[in-house]
Amino acid sequence: MNRRLRHISALTALFAIGLVGPWLMPAYISQFAQLWLFIVLALSWDIMGGQTGYNSFGNIIYFGIGMYASAVAQVGVVWPVADYTAAKGGGTEFVFTAEQIYTGLALGIPLGGLLAMAAAIVFGALLLGMRGHYFAIATLGLAVAIAELAAGWDYIGAGSGMVTPTLPQEIEGPVLFYYLSLALAVLAILFYAWLYSTRFRLAINAIRDDEDKAEALGHHTTRNKMTAWAISALFTGMAGAIYGNLSGFIDPHDIAFNAEIGVWMILMAILGGKGTLWGPIIGAIVFFVSKELFWTYLLGWQRVALGLLIVIIVVFFPEGIMGWVRSRWPHLFAAPHLDGDEGNAAAAATDERKEAANA
Amino acid sequence: MQNLQLLLQAPVFNIQLLLDGMFIGAVFALAAFGMALVWGVMNIINVSQGEFVMLGGFITLMVVQAGLSPLLGIPVAAVVLFVLGWALYRGIIWRIVEADMFTSLLATFGVSIMLQQLMNEIFGADVRTVESGLGIWFLFDGMVTVTQIKVLAFVLSFVIGLALWLFLKTARLGQAIRATAQNARAARILGIDTDRVYAATYAINAALCGAAGALVVMAWSIHPYMGLPYTLRSFMIVIVAGLGNLAAVISAGLGLGVAEQFAGFILGAEFQLAFVFLLLVAVLVARQVMLARKRQYLK
Numbered sequence: 001m002n003r004r005l006r007h008i009s010a011l012t013a014l015f016a017i018g019l020v021g022p023w024l025m026p027a028y029i030s031q032f033a034q035l036w037l038f039i040v041l042a043l044s045w046d047i048m049g050g051q052t053g054y055n056s057f058g059n060i061i062y063f064g065i066g067m068y069a070s071a072v073a074q075v076g077v078v079w080p081v082a083d084y085t086a087a088k089g090g091g092t093e094f095v096f097t098a099e100q101i102y103t104g105l106a107l108g109i110p111l112g113g114l115l116a117m118a119a120a121i122v123f124g125a126l127l128l129g130m131r132g133h134y135f136a137i138a139t140l141g142l143a144v145a146i147a148e149l150a151a152g153w154d155y156i157g158a159g160s161g162m163v164t165p166t167l168p169q170e171i172e173g174p175v176l177f178y179y180l181s182l183a184l185a186v187l188a189i190l191f192y193a194w195l196y197s198t199r200f201r202l203a204i205n206a207i208r209d210d211e212d213k214a215e216a217l218g219h220h221t222t223r224n225k226m227t228a229w230a231i232s233a234l235f236t237g238m239a240g241a242i243y244g245n246l247s248g249f250i251d252p253h254d255i256a257f258n259a260e261i262g263v264w265m266i267l268m269a270i271l272g273g274k275g276t277l278w279g280p281i282i283g284a285i286v287f288f289v290s291k292e293l294f295w296t297y298l299l300g301w302q303r304v305a306l307g308l309l310i311v312i313i314v315v316f317f318p319e320g321i322m323g324w325v326r327s328r329w330p331h332l333f334a335a336p337h338l339d340g341d342e343g344n345a346a347a348a349a350t351d352e353r354k355e356a357a358n359a
Numbered sequence: 360m361q362n363l364q365l366l367l368q369a370p371v372f373n374i375q376l377l378l379d380g381m382f383i384g385a386v387f388a389l390a391a392f393g394m395a396l397v398w399g400v401m402n403i404i405n406v407s408q409g410e411f412v413m414l415g416g417f418i419t420l421m422v423v424q425a426g427l428s429p430l431l432g433i434p435v436a437a438v439v440l441f442v443l444g445w446a447l448y449r450g451i452i453w454r455i456v457e458a459d460m461f462t463s464l465l466a467t468f469g470v471s472i473m474l475q476q477l478m479n480e481i482f483g484a485d486v487r488t489v490e491s492g493l494g495i496w497f498l499f500d501g502m503v504t505v506t507q508i509k510v511l512a513f514v515l516s517f518v519i520g521l522a523l524w525l526f527l528k529t530a531r532l533g534q535a536i537r538a539t540a541q542n543a544r545a546a547r548i549l550g551i552d553t554d555r556v557y558a559a560t561y562a563i564n565a566a567l568c569g570a571a572g573a574l575v576v577m578a579w580s581i582h583p584y585m586g587l588p589y590t591l592r593s594f595m596i597v598i599v600a601g602l603g604n605l606a607a608v609i610s611a612g613l614g615l616g617v618a619e620q621f622a623g624f625i626l627g628a629e630f631q632l633a634f635v636f637l638l639l640v641a642v643l644v645a646r647q648v649m650l651a652r653k654r655q656y657l658k
Binding site: 055126127129130131132133134136137138140141142144145148149151152159259263266270300301303304306307308309310311314315318 | 404451454455458460461462464466468469470471473474475476477479480587588591594627629630632633636637640644647648651656
């Protein structure tokens with residue numbers, strides 16, 4: 001089996017599991033919806049952190065912006081938003097019909113993504129000139145600042161949060177949001193797979209490897225960085241839009257601009273292996289399953305364990321699962337036209353060259 | 360904006376804010392000394408800085424619960440944090456000294472989450488404070504109140520800063536720390552045990568933060584989630600002041616404290632933190648714009 005075929009069959013299998021999953025385990029449907037969204041978040045962090053080499057602590061900004069924008073749009077198509085949020089919890093007078101819900105979602109999710117993208121372009125113009133840890137800390141500061149601002153803005157419910165539209169009886173919420181999450185994840189995975197097969201990937205990898213050289217070679221580094229961040233924000237924003245509906249309640253600190261989820265994105269990508277397509281996907285799955293187990297069995301101490309987990313992953317497994325697979329079975333990563341023995345030979349040759357270079 | 364008019368009409372409020380800002384700013388500077396030290400010597404941005412401050416506060420709380428004088432909390436917190444810093448270095452930090460910046464950033468972030476949640480589990484998420492047992496001075500016919508513990512915090516920050524400077528200049532270990540900061544490889548060749556130097560540096564940083572935390576819990580208040588703002592304030596102070604300039608660190612700390620008090624009063628307390636973080640972003644963007652003119656980058 002060559003590499004391309006392996007790729008396609010793995011994707012098909014993943015999507016097939018996604019489609020039949022709800023029938024197999026109907027009790028966990030909300031968790032699975034979250035898992036798909038987490039895959040989108042990890043992939044979208046990785047395009048900046050893994051592929052472009054800009055480690056952002058602030059992708060949670062786009063998650064929150066998407067969430068609030070979508071909720072405001074969903075409410076706004078039917079009721080005045082200020083009255084709705086002032087009623088705290090929607091009250092009983094704000095009723096939505098099925099049709100209004102569908103219109104709201106169809107409008108809100110793309111709007112959430114686009115608004116996040118617009119924000120990414122503005123913030124990118126400010127921050128993307130910084131390198132390394134300055135960029136990381138600046139995005140961290142911005143994320144907390146925006147959470148504080150959201151918590152002080154009455155229009156979107158300020159500190160007491162905002163309830164997403166209550167679904168009428170005939171809509172099964174978890175199922176609807178599960179399939180929306182699945183659709184977004186499929187879209188994101190296919191899009192990133194396509195994007196990483198184009199020259200754009202080489203351009204952003206050049207930025208990661210040596211930005212000054214890339215610039216000297218005539219790459220439009222700023223434009224590429226901005227594009228990568230805008231794409232990242234678009235998908236993160238849409239994931240946020242669905243996540244808000246899934247949780248049913250948007251709190252500025254605990255849901256929308258939740259610093260914890262901001263760290264999870266990074267952790268999932270690193271755990272799986274930065275800078276690969278499959279790394280963030282595998283990382284998200286492994287992380288999500290272990291997180292659910294932590295949350296169930298560690299009763300209160302899960303967040304302490306989470307901190308420890310971050311330290312362990314970062315210090316001991318910085319290459320992630322994909323990095324381990326790559327060193328264990330290098331022929332799987334040989335150039336697409338080589339396979340089997342030829343691939344092994346090519347990998348061995350690379351190793352020899354590396355050793356020669358090291359010696 | 361009503362509060363702004365109030366400030367213009369009653370200038371005495373300005374004095375109150377200015378004093379409060381300078382008192383807390385001195386404590387910010389204390390934590391920033393440690394951050395500058397670790398950054399300069401080990402090339403690590405220690406994100407768990409604010410958590411060390413928080414731990415110092417909780418240790419003082421424990422000292423008081425044990426029935427001892429709260430002022431005793433300052434040295435006790437410093438010593439306990441020194442040991443903790445040393446242990447953290449031996450357990451985790453030594454593995455990431457040579458690693459790239461992002462690894463150390465994320466690893467210390469993990470440490471900070473761990474400490475913060477540990478304290479949350481043990482002491483709960485409530486805001487805590489400790490009665491220092493010192494009095495209050497009233498100035499301007501009682502219009503301006505100054506608690507003596509804040510003055511003590513202010514003075515102690517200066518004294519500790521001065522002691523740190525003397526230590527780095529004259530003590531054997533201090534000289535070894537400076538040598539390692541200049542060139543770790545050369546220092547190693549000349550027989551300096553850089554591993555020990557790093558451990559000492561990290562432990563001294565933790566001790567400084569511990570002392571700061573003891574002052575914070577007496578003069579203001581603490582809670583398990585207060586860490587990140589303190590970390591980012593230290594970071595901001597170090598960026599503005601540069602590494603290895605203690606006088607600049609103090610003045611940047613005082614400036615930040617004053618700016619924060621005024622912003623909190625004028626914009627409302629709920630926007631004080633947002634102001635701090637936006638100020639951080641603004642400082643970084645301003646530095647970036649200045650450097651970009653010379654086609655350099657913040658890195």
